[in-house]
Amino acid sequence: MKTLSDYAGFVEASLEMAMTDNDIPELLSRAMRYSLLSGGKRLRSSMLLAAVEMMDGDVREAVPYACAVEMIHAYSLIHDDLPGMDDDVLRRGKPTNHVVFGVGQAILAGDGLLSEAFEHMLAAALKSDSPSKHIRAMAEIARGAGARGMVAGQCVDLSCEDKRYGGRDELEYIQENKTACMFIYPLRAACRLCGREGWELEALTDYARAFGHMFQTADDLLDVEGDPALLGKSVGKDEASGKLTAVSVYGVELARDYVGQYLDAGLEAIKPFGERGRFFSVLIKDMVGRDK
Amino acid sequence: MKTLSDYAGFVEASLEMAMTDNDIPELLSRAMRYSLLSGGKRLRSSMLLAAVEMMDGDVREAVPYACAVEMIHAYSLIHDDLPGMDDDVLRRGKPTNHVVFGVGQAILAGDGLLSEAFEHMLAAALKSDSPSKHIRAMAEIARGAGARGMVAGQCVDLSCEDKRYGGRDELEYIQENKTACMFIYPLRAACRLCGREGWELEALTDYARAFGHMFQTADDLLDVEGDPALLGKSVGKDEASGKLTAVSVYGVELARDYVGQYLDAGLEAIKPFGERGRFFSVLIKDMVGRDK
Numbered sequence: 048m049k050t051l052s053d054y055a056g057f058v059e060a061s062l063e064m065a066m067t068d069n070d071i072p073e074l075l076s077r078a079m080r081y082s083l084l085s086g087g088k089r090l091r092s093s094m095l096l097a098a099v100e101m102m103d104g105d106v107r108e109a110v111p112y113a114c115a116v117e118m119i120h121a122y123s124l125i126h127d128d129l130p131g132m133d134d135d136v137l138r139r140g141k142p143t144n145h146v147v148f149g150v151g152q153a154i155l156a157g158d159g160l161l162s163e164a165f166e167h168m169l170a171a172a173l174k175s176d177s178p179s180k181h182i183r184a185m186a187e188i189a190r191g192a193g194a195r196g197m198v199a200g201q202c203v204d205l206s207c208e209d210k211r212y213g214g215r216d217e218l219e220y221i222q223e224n225k226t227a228c229m230f231i232y233p234l235r236a237a238c239r240l241c242g243r244e245g246w247e248l249e250a251l252t253d254y255a256r257a258f259g260h261m262f263q264t265a266d267d268l269l270d271v272e273g274d275p276a277l278l279g280k281s282v283g284k285d286e287a288s289g290k291l292t293a294v295s296v297y298g299v300e301l302a303r304d305y306v307g308q309y310l311d312a313g314l315e316a317i318k319p320f321g322e323r324g325r326f327f328s329v330l331i332k333d334m335v336g337r338d339k
Numbered sequence: 340m341k342t343l344s345d346y347a348g349f350v351e352a353s354l355e356m357a358m359t360d361n362d363i364p365e366l367l368s369r370a371m372r373y374s375l376l377s378g379g380k381r382l383r384s385s386m387l388l389a390a391v392e393m394m395d396g397d398v399r400e401a402v403p404y405a406c407a408v409e410m411i412h413a414y415s416l417i418h419d420d421l422p423g424m425d426d427d428v429l430r431r432g433k434p435t436n437h438v439v440f441g442v443g444q445a446i447l448a449g450d451g452l453l454s455e456a457f458e459h460m461l462a463a464a465l466k467s468d469s470p471s472k473h474i475r476a477m478a479e480i481a482r483g484a485g486a487r488g489m490v491a492g493q494c495v496d497l498s499c500e501d502k503r504y505g506g507r508d509e510l511e512y513i514q515e516n517k518t519a520c521m522f523i524y525p526l527r528a529a530c531r532l533c534g535r536e537g538w539e540l541e542a543l544t545d546y547a548r549a550f551g552h553m554f555q556t557a558d559d560l561l562d563v564e565g566d567p568a569l570l571g572k573s574v575g576k577d578e579a580s581g582k583l584t585a586v587s588v589y590g591v592e593l594a595r596d597y598v599g600q601y602l603d604a605g606l607e608a609i610k611p612f613g614e615r616g617r618f619f620s621v622l623i624k625d626m627v628g629r630d631k
Contacts, residue, residue, distance in 0.1 A: 057451070061410060069486075069487065069489075070487045071486045071487055071491060072491050072494050072495055074494055074495075074498055075486055075490065075491060075494040076486075076585075077419060079486065097503075110435060126446050126447075126450060128443075129443075130422075130423075130442065131422075131437075131442025131443040131445075131446060132442075132443045132446060145423070149423065150421075150422065150423025151421075151423040151424045151497045152494065152497065152498070153423075154418050154421060154423060154446065155418075155490055155493055155494050155497070157429075158414075158418060158448075158449075158450075158453065158490050158493075159485065159486035159490045159491075160486075161450065161453055161454070161484055162453070162481060162484050163484030163485060165457050165477075165481045165485075166478070166481045166482065166485055166486075167472060169467075169477055169478040169481055172474045172478075173474055173475065173478060174506045178470035178471045178473075178474050179470045181470075181474065182464045182465055182470050182473065182474065183463060183465065185457075185461055186458070186461040186462070186464075186465060187455060189457045189458045189461055190458065191459055192454050193451065193454030193455060193457075194363045194367055194368075194371065194452075194454055194455050194458075195361065195362045195363055198367065198447055198450050198451045198454060199362075199363060199364050199367060199451075201447055202364050202366055202367040202444065202447050202451075203364055203366075205444065205447070206366055206444070221469050235452075251373035256346065
C-alpha cells in the first residue's frame with residue numbers, strides 16, 4: 048500500500064514540473080514558487096490522488112487537480128498571513144511571503160496561484176475525452192475554495208476575532224468552511240473524475256468532513272498542549288490572538304472528546320470501501336497518533 | 340443596433356441576480372456586492388455579449404461569462420486599491436473596499452469574487468450540451484486573468500514604480516497584460532462559445548488588443564490632459580505615483596499619435612465582420628470621442 052509520503056513525493060515532483068515551463072514574470076514566479084514549493088504535508092492533494100487510485104480512476108489525469116489543490120492551499124496561506132489578516136511573519140519556520148516579497152507582490156502571488164489552479168485543471172480538461180467529468184470535478188474544487196467554502200470560513204473566522212467566549216455555531220461554521228471544505232471538495236472532485244457519484248461520493252464526503260473537523264480540533268489542541276511535531280504548528284498563536292478555537296469554545300477535555308468522535312466518524316465513513324480504504328483509515332489514525 | 344448602454348444595463352441586472360440567491364456569509368456578500376455593483380461601464384462584459392450576438396451565438400448561455408468578467412474586473416480593482424498595492428481610498432468617487440470593510444475583508448472579497456467568477460462559468464458549463472465549448476471558453480478567461488495575463492501585468496506594473504524614465508518594453512508589457520488581456524480573452528471566450536475559432540478568433544483578438552492599448556494610452560493622457568468625464572478617472576494620480584504611463588514614456592504628443600494608430604488598427608481588425616461589426620467600430624471611436 049502507498050503511504051502519505053509516497054503520494055506527497057509524487058505531488059512535490061508534479062508541482063515542481065507544473066511551475067517550470069511558463070511565461071510568468073520572473074518576480075511573480077519566484078513569489079508563487081516560494082510558497083507553493085516550501086514543503087508542507089501535501090495532505091489534501093495526496094488524499095485526492097489516493098481516492099482516485101482507490102476507485103480505479105486515471106491517476107495521471109488527476110495530477111493537475113492535485114496540483115490545483117496545493118496551489119489553492121498555498122494561495123490561502125499567503126493571503127491569510129498578510130497584515131490585515133493574521134499578520135504572521137513566519138510560516139513553517141520561514142519568513143512569510145509578504146515579508147520576503149512585500150505586501151503587494153504577496154497579494155499578487157496569491158491571486159496568481161488561485162488563477163493558476165484553474166488554468167491547470169482546465170488544461171487537463173482540454174486534453175480529455177470526457178469533458179463533462181472534468182467540469183463536474185472543477186465545480187467541486189471551485190465550490191470548496193470559494194465564497195460558500197473556504198473564503199466564507201476565513202471571512203467568519205476573521206470577523207469573530209476577539210469573541211473568545213461562546214460561539215459554538217460560529218466555531219462549527221469556521222471548521223466546516225475554512226478547514227473541512229478543502230478536504231471535502233477535493234475528495235468529491237476525485238469521485239467526479241472517476242465517475243463514482245453514488246455511495247462513494249457520500250462516503251468520501253462524510254469521511255473528509257470528519258477528517259477536516261478532527262484535523263482542526265487536534266490543531267487547536269496542539270496550540271495549547273504542545274507536541275507541535277505532529278501537525279507542524281507553532282504553539283499558542285491562535286490562543287493569544289483571541290480567535291475562536293475548539294479549546295476556547297469547548298475547553299481541553301471536551302475538545303479531546305471531539306477528536307475521538309470525529310476519528311470514529313471518519314473510520315465509520317470509510318468502511319464501505321473495505322480493505323481498499325486502508326490508506327484513509329490509517330491516515331486519519333496517524334493524524335492523531337492512534338494505534339493502527 | 341444595440342448600444343453599450345443597452346448591454347451594460349443587461350449586465351447590471353444579470354449581476355444583481357447572480358448575487359442575490361446565495362449562501363455567502365452576509366459580511367462577505369456585502370463586501371463583494373459593494374465593489375461588484377458599484378457602477379462602472381461594464382465595457383468588457385458588454386463587448387463579450389455583443390461579440391456573441393454578432394456571431395449568432397446563444398447570448399443567454401454567455402451571460403454567466405459576462406458576469407464572470409465583471410467579477411474578475413471587480414476583484415482586480417479591490418486588490419489594486421489595497422495598501423501595499425496602489426493604496427487608494429477612493430474609486431469612482433466612493434471609498435474603496437478596504438476603507439469600508441477593512442483590509443482583511445477586502446482581500447477576501449477579492450478572493451471570493453475571483454472564485455465566484457469560475458463558479459458561475461462552471462455552473463453554465465454544467466447545464467450545457469456542449470461542455471468542450473465551455474472548457475475552451477473558460478480556459479481563455481483563466482488565461483487572461485491569470486499569472487500570464489492580468490496578474491502578470493500588475494506584478495510588473497507594481498515592480499516598475501519609481502522608474503519614470505525609459506521603460507518602453509515594460510510599458511508595452513504592462514499595457515498588454517494588465518489592460519489588454521481582459522479585453523482580448525473575454526472576446527476570445529465569446530468566439531469559443533460560438534464555435535468560431537478561425538478568422539473570427541484572430542480578428543477579435545487583434546481588435547481587442549488594439550482596443551486595450553488605446554484604452555490605456557487614452558487613460559494615461561486623460562490623467563494629464565483633464566476631461567476625466569470621458570474615461571471616468573481621477574486626474575494626475577498615476578503621474579504623481581511615479582508609475583510607468585504612456586505619457587511618462589512617450590510624452591503627450593507621441594502618446595496622442597499612438598491613440599490614433601491603435602484606433603486605426605482596431606477599425607481595420609473589425610472590418611472582416613462588415614456591417615455586423617458596427618457595434619465594435621462605433622465603440623472604439625466613441626472611446627476617444629472621434630466622429631463616426
